Amino acid sequence: MEHRTRIEIETAKHLTVSQELLFVRLAYDRNPNRVMRLRLATLLLVCDAFDDLVALLAPHDDLDFTQAMLLVQAHLARETPEDSRQARRVADHAFSEAGSDAQRAAALAARGKAETRLGDIAAARATLGQALRLDPREKDACKRLAALDLAANDPAAVLAMADSLTAQGAAHARLFAARALAHAKAGAIDVARAAAGLDDLSAMEMLAPPPGWDDIHAFNAALAEELLAHPGLRYERYGTASALTWRIDSPATRKAPLVRLLLAQIADAIDAHLDRIDRVDHPWARARPASAVLRSWCVITESAGFETWHVHQFGWLSGVYYVRVPDSIAQGDRLVGKGAAGEGAAGLGGCLAFGMPGELIGDEAASAFGTRIVRPRDGLMLAFPSHSYHRTFPHGLGEKRICIAFDLRPT
Structure with a gap:
C-alpha cells in the first residue's frame, strides 16, 4: 500500500x-x-x-x-x-x-x-x-x-x-x-x-537548477554569496556535532530567496525518493510520517572544521546539499593531518563518512561494521535515515566548504 x-x-x-x-x-x-x-x-x-x-x-x-x-x-x-x-x-x-x-x-x-x-x-x-x-x-x-x-x-x-x-x-x-x-x-x-538500512534507504543525486536558473553551478555561486552575507552567520554552536565551524541556524529568511528556492527543489527530490522506498520493508520505512516539516541549517567549514559522529534525533529523514566544495576535495587529492579528527583518514579531507562511532561500540566493532565514504561536489544532494551515524573530516584548505543540511521532522 x-x-x-x-x-x-x-x-x-x-x-x-x-x-x-x-x-x-x-x-x-x-x-x-x-x-x-x-x-x-x-x-x-x-x-x-x-x-x-x-x-x-x-x-x-x-x-x-x-x-x-x-x-x-x-x-x-x-x-x-x-x-x-x-x-x-x-x-x-x-x-x-x-x-x-x-x-x-x-x-x-x-x-x-x-x-x-x-x-x-x-x-x-x-x-x-x-x-x-x-x-x-x-x-x-x-x-x-x-x-x-x-x-x-x-x-x-x-x-x-x-x-x-x-x-x-x-x-x-x-x-x-x-x-x-x-x-x-x-x-x-x-x-x-x-x-x-543505509543501502536501501538512502539517495544520492545531482539536483536540477531551480526554476529561472539554467545552470546549477551558477545558482550555487549566487547561493554561496547569499549565505556568506547572511546576518545569521555565527561561529560554533554548543550542543551540535560541528567543531570549529561557521553556521547559520535558520538560513531560510525572507531576505534569502535562493535558500527558499533550494528548499523547494530538495522537497521535490525527497518526495521522489520516498516514492522509491515506499515498498521497502524496514521499521524506519514503516514509521514514515503522514506530515513533516523540512527544516534546514547551513554549515561552513574552513581548514580545521569538521563534524563528529552523530545522528539527527529530531528527524525521520535527513540529508545535505553541497553548495560550494573546493576542487581538491571533489577531486580527491586532499590529505587529512594527524589528530583526533583526522587520525588514519588520509585522503578523506572534506568528505562525509557513514559508519559507527568507536567510542560507543569499540573500535573493533566499528571497523567490522565498516565506513562508507561520500566525496562531495557542488550540486550533490544526499538523503538518508536520520538514525544513520555520520561524520566529516577537516580539509586543511584556506577555501570554504559550504553545505545546507536538513531534516524532515514529523509533525
Whole structure:
C-alpha cells in the first residue's frame, strides 16, 4: 500500500535569532513579565548565553516546567560539577511542575544526564528507566540508557529496551540507532547493517537548477554569496556535532530567496525518493510520517572544521546539499593531518563518512561494521535515515566548504 507524506517547508523568518534577542532584551527590561521572561530565556539558550540565562532564571522561585527545563539545559551546558548538581536539583523542580507524563519523562531524562555526569551511574539508570516507563518515546532517555548499557558491554540490554519501546509504539532516530549499535557491539554485523538500512534507504543525486536558473553551478555561486552575507552567520554552536565551524541556524529568511528556492527543489527530490522506498520493508520505512516539516541549517567549514559522529534525533529523514566544495576535495587529492579528527583518514579531507562511532561500540566493532565514504561536489544532494551515524573530516584548505543540511521532522 502506498503512503504519502505531506512536506511543508519551514516558514521563512523576518529576523535572525540574535536580532530577535536584542529586541526581546529591550522589551523585558521595560516590562519584566513572565511571558517575556520565557521568550528571553529561550533566545539566550539558542545563542549560547548560558551565564545570562542562569542569571535571569535562577533567582526566581516561580519557574514553570518550561522555564525550569531551560535553566536545567543552561546548567548542563556550563559543564561543571556544581552546575550538574544544580541541574539535578532544578530537574526535580521541573518534574514537580510537569503537567503530563511526557513532561515528567523529559525532566527525568535531564536528571539522568546530570547524574551520569556526576558519576552516579546506578541512580542514572534508575532515573532513565523511570523516564521511559512514563513515556516510551522519550528520545534523550533512550539515547542515554543505551549509552550506559553499551559502556557496560551489555548490548542485550539495549536490544531488550529497543524491543520493549517498539512494542509500545516508539519509532524514532535514537531508537533505530540504538538497535543498530547494539547488534554491531554484539558482533552481528550483517544484522547491524540491515538495521541501519543505509543501502536501501538512502539517495544520492545531482539536483536540477531551480526554476529561472539554467545552470546549477551558477545558482550555487549566487547561493554561496547569499549565505556568506547572511546576518545569521555565527561561529560554533554548543550542543551540535560541528567543531570549529561557521553556521547559520535558520538560513531560510525572507531576505534569502535562493535558500527558499533550494528548499523547494530538495522537497521535490525527497518526495521522489520516498516514492522509491515506499515498498521497502524496514521499521524506519514503516514509521514514515503522514506530515513533516523540512527544516534546514547551513554549515561552513574552513581548514580545521569538521563534524563528529552523530545522528539527527529530531528527524525521520535527513540529508545535505553541497553548495560550494573546493576542487581538491571533489577531486580527491586532499590529505587529512594527524589528530583526533583526522587520525588514519588520509585522503578523506572534506568528505562525509557513514559508519559507527568507536567510542560507543569499540573500535573493533566499528571497523567490522565498516565506513562508507561520500566525496562531495557542488550540486550533490544526499538523503538518508536520520538514525544513520555520520561524520566529516577537516580539509586543511584556506577555501570554504559550504553545505545546507536538513531534516524532515514529523509533525
